[in-house]
Amino acid sequence: MFPVIYDFGDIDIFGFSFHPVINSYGFMLMLAFYSCYFFLNKDLKRLGHNPSLAGDIIFAAAVGGIVGSRVYFLLENFDQFISDPIGMIFSGGGLVFLGGLLGGLLAVTYVIKKNSLDWLVIADLVAPLLILGYAIGRVGCLLVGDDYGLPTHVPWGIEFPNGIPPSTYSIFQTRYPWVDLTGFTPGVLKVHPTQIYEILLGGGIFYFLYQKRLSIKIKGSLFFTYLILAGAERFMVEFLRINQKYFIGLSGAQIISLTMVSVGLWFLYNPVSQTEGHAVKENK
Secondary structure, three states, X not given: OXXXXXXXXXXXXXXXXXXXXXXXXXXXXXXXHHHHHHHHHHHHHHOXXXXXXXXXXXXXXXXXXXXXXXXXXXXXXXXXXXXXXXXXXXXXXXXXXXXXXXXHHHHHHHHHHHOOOOHHHHHHXXXXXXXXXXXXXXHHHHHHOOOOEOEOOOOOOEEOOOOOOOOEXXXXXXXXXXXXOOOOOOOEOXXXXXXXXXXXXXXXXXXXXXXXXXXXXXXXXXXXXXXXXXXXXXXXXXXXXXXXXXXXXXXXXXXXXXXXXXXXXXXXXXXXXXXXXXXXXXXX
């Protein structure tokens, strides 16, 4: 694990001391947003839109995503929030993608309406970037040892002795009592590297969607395809994650994932309009 990319050490300026570091998770988030900005700026130019809109859209997605992910985290851990609201609100963790997706979509919708843009056209441009940003973010999770999966004996299992939290037997006993530890002994446990699973799956989905953007026939079809693929990916990987299952053996994330898939399928089979497509043409 590499939670810190670079440590500047202790710095004293005018009597003030501080210890700056470049955190790997924060760096990957920055890389995710910058990558999305690069691709969106490129496609907005080719469609004849003001490329400065890329900055507005990405900024709105970042702010809305952070707020949405935080709200989802607090709702998912409502008991802890009630017992320690201040501590939970200002804790360092709690950036949940599915909540971030909802918050980001609402914020981006505001920017789209403010600039009188076609929501479905912009949604199709953003669709590949959503899964790209997600995959890059998972690299950050891997580097800091966060969001790993269930204990396992598979050869490619990974130990996170300094993870957030560490993947130890005692941590699973106290923080995740619903996880079956039969066959495991006290100490640091190997777990499913679900971050790697999602990096690979997310990368594949991004490549597919990014190529498909060149041949869109119906506005919105690429975005709703994204909902199906991203929802299916998260639904499957969630079986190997440590999130508690609440309803008919499914976690909250899986219920939201099924909703994403259902919405995507419904709109693909019942398109909003049969208007001419808006494929982004490549400059040869």
